Amino acid sequence: MTKNTGAQGRSEQHKRHPSVLDNFKPLLLDVAVPLGSYYLLKEAFGMSVFAALAWSSVVPALRTVWSLVRERRTNGLAGLILVVNVVSLLLSFVSGDPRLMLAKDSGISSTVAIGILVSVRLGKPMMTAGMKPFLIKGDAAKEAAWERLMTGEAAASAAFRRKEKVFSVVWGVALFAECVARVVGAYTVPVDTMVWLGTVVMIGTVAVAMVVSGGLAVAPMEGMLAAEVEAGADRAQPEVAVAA
Template identity: 70%
Template sequence: MTKNTGNHSRNTRQNPSMLDNLRPLIIDVAVPIGAYYVLKDGLGASTVAALAWSSVVPAVRTVWGLVRERRANALACLILVVNLVSLLVSTLAGDPRLMLAKDGAVSSTVGIGILVSVRLGRPMMTTAVMPFLVKGDAVKEAAWQRLTGGTSVRSADFRRRERLFSLVWGVALLAECVARVVGAYTVPVDTMVWLGTVVLIATMVVAFRVSGVLAAGPMERLLEAEVAAGTATVEAEGNSPLAMSTHK
């Protein structure tokens, strides 16, 4: 009874579910953003109060990462910085064109954060793409670790695509910021009110498409090749004379 429970626990750790892989995105991104909209639109809190309270989780995660792991939690830190920038720009008032332009501050903050993470060799968008490529499969999880850990012959290509994925998103968000600022001061205010949303949606669509073709698609193929190579290695070891004599 006790032995089975132990084996079940080990299997659970070795076979992460889709939810396990998505947990960083849920805690570091979905929770603070969701909290902001619930507080602001659902409970009627002011923008400043909603931003402040929704910053609690990323702030705690950032401090906890620094204290326990001696490194910053990239996603939590980015959301915290975005909230602080939003708090700062929310104090701007008066000029309607300035109010429209300030919407680009969030995009530029995220974009710069992503580009910095690429420069530091820890591409931030990896956390976003990994769950959808691994899909909670333990074999793919192991292959992913080999690819990112540099122990595979495919590691160099994989890590290059990994950086490229984040690079595409960082550049796209900076471009969206520039488009908003230019539009705010060149397009009629009434037009820019709805055009800003169109620009954001178009940016997301283009970024998804380009990052998929240039990075996510090749990463998935490299991952599948690594899984196949790992399976072949295990089978070869199982059929080796040493393994067969051991079984005897």
């Protein structure tokens, strides 16, 4: 009986104090594993693009089905990665014209961008899953403050949710702009130049999106999160005093 109680206590404590790994787990499973497996299968094991994409779709497909069947909800990140892989599989049949081959690479960016923007419209910004771990850093107090801000219990909830949407909008717009730039470049810039320029455009887009989203969303959200942590501590003190 004592052992079971102890195990249950540790379980409850683990839920209240999630580790950094717990916070990053959805991001790792839904994004890092399928993307990493694609490059591993393609580069290390010499699989074709089609085969690598197909096998790397297994995890997001299983995660999506599991969420629908067991949790009665959709898994946004896993679903998006699955859609991206399916689009990439379809585009992998396109061949012949070297400029068309360069342009089709932008299909992934456009699919991700549209998915992100649609998620904002639906009120469930998809980029939140990637941003949250960097803000709360496995801190239980920040986790609790985050939940209060997201559920409307905190005074700054409305402003916090707006910034959450801004973060995803910035990334969605940036990726869509990258898609347009690469398509235009594929048909206007010499092929040999566009081969390496496409990578430069992608890296530049990510860098700009990080800076802009950091200034417009992440920094203000960090401030609101810190203020809510302090407010939560202040609310807890009178309760402790009364109990004493």
